[in-house]
Amino acid sequence: MEGGAKPDNLPLFPNNPGFQDEWSRKLKDLFPVPLDGAKITLNKMLASRFQLVHTVNLSDAGGAGPVPGASMGPPPYTFQATCVGKAEHEELTPVLMAEMDNSGSLNGQIIRNLSNRVRCKAVVQTQKSKWVMTQGALEYKGNTYSASLAAINPDLLACTGIMSSSFLKRITQNLILGCDFTLHNSQSQLKTSAGLCGRYSGTNWEIFGNLNNGGFQTGFYRDCGKTSAVGVEWECSAIQGESTVSLGYKIDLTETGNFCVRGSLDTSGTVSAVYEKRMHPFLLTLSGSMNHFRGLSKFGFGLTIG
Template sequence: MGNAHAASWPWTSSPDPAQKLEAVVPVPSETIAPPPVAVAPVTPAQPTSAVDSTSSPVDATSSKPTLGTFEDLHKPCKELALQPYEGLRFMVNKGLSSHFQVQHTVHLNNEKSTYKFGSTFVGSQQPSPTEAYPVMIGEMSNEGNLQAQLIHQFGNRLRLKCIGQMAGPKFQSIQLGTDLFLKDSTISVVTADPDPLNGTGMLIVHYLQAITPRISMGSELLYQRGGGRQQAMLTLAGRYQTEDWQLATTLGMAGLHASFFRKANENVQVGVELEASLKTMESVTSLAYQFDLPKMNLLFRGMLTSDWTIGSSLEKKLAPLPITLNMTGTYNIKKDKVAVGLGAVLG
């Protein structure tokens, strides 16, 4: 959790969560995207010890690889992934204090235009100079849909998370989780939509153990009950990481997920992912790369997937003005479909 963006919280590490969880328990398709601009001199972060759950293979202040949590095994590649959109998107960020920020987002396209209002609060409790808690993030759309996140850490060992979603006046979903950071291992427990009266809900337990400073292994146990049935799924994982690259693999009843991340230098990063589903017997391989040109205030990202999709994005900061321009484009060769997005961020 090196910054506010790290508040995003993936719920499973399997290659096909939608098929893995089936339709017994509704799981939100996405978490809230926090504003990209920090609102305080310090931003929320994970412990700076070997259990930093959001660090990439290279810690910002140390050359030692970090352990992290089970759900972060493929995070370096996920962070490289292109986030394309279609149409026009405008964002305005306004810091109301050193701890509180609001965000307005307008997205215009041919299919559906939306407006979203978001807010981020970062508390004053600082376990270290580089982290602050609690973190509260909320977002509401013009359709009345509400999403909220709360993250708080107690000392350097225990972190609690909560995500809630409402669709109009109806309560849609709630997910609760906790991370326990030990000396050379991490334990995470997540529950989604628990209903003790009806005996339904979902429980996920993660365990990640450092075997050596470079090798870590772990497992995930998912138990789900509802709709007159129940199921349990086991996933095993392994990772080898150095200061500049890492290789991670998760294999379970849902399928296979493998990723390779390489940091060539301070400005160039490359990632490759393979996701295969045992249920549909389909697989997708994707290549993502990033070039950062700090002297020109430019950030370029690109992707290429095995389903014949290519894409790229360009981000330009107009320093010293607080304005960032961005453009994304994707093209599916097989379907002959093009999607282009233009956007601007103020603040």
């Protein structure tokens, strides 16, 4: 190495705290996402950096409108395209993703690294012929801190929209603290919200939480070994006056047995489980969910090709 250059396998900013939306990724991965009906997915790699995905959903609630006793499900058909660039600044950039369903609704996202410290994002959503959401964000990585600024549905002429900012600082090697501020300006009134957040990491566990005007959320994640992990999430909404505690687990034997199991149990009486079995080039998914308090249940089957 010359001039104190770092090896390629080391991160540029090892003490950077990252961003708050990354904290709950491992915890969210523990909880199953049950299917309702049948789902068939076809993945096709046209090139090493270009992928197409076709998804067909067969269920009573699949985009057909409200059904008594059932919630609005996914659309019957969706088409997704993803294109990524070359590895740059520790990430693949740019990233372009778009998804359209049979009704013409579109979700699109672009992620681009402007430098090794600055990243920008743009998100658009349409529902048939109507614009639902537009969002732009800038993220900055410092040596021991991170800052972000986002605008949601901005209207410069009417001076309406939502502005959100956040700041995270690594206090010690294990402790990260931060704050966020949100400004919501509509034609009728101006609303503001402020919050505090923190994360503490151990050897094989971590705990995080955030508190704001609308309530709080906290989570705990622990690795129980190379193939299993557990986690707990507690969400409380001061606006709705509701509180939910969820327990999730994951048993991943993809390398040895080609299968993975996820399960969850929450205080609303819902028990869910998803079983995934890899049989190359197929991925078989079986899922079930039941709410014992309301007597509601749903079961699903999924098949992924590619």
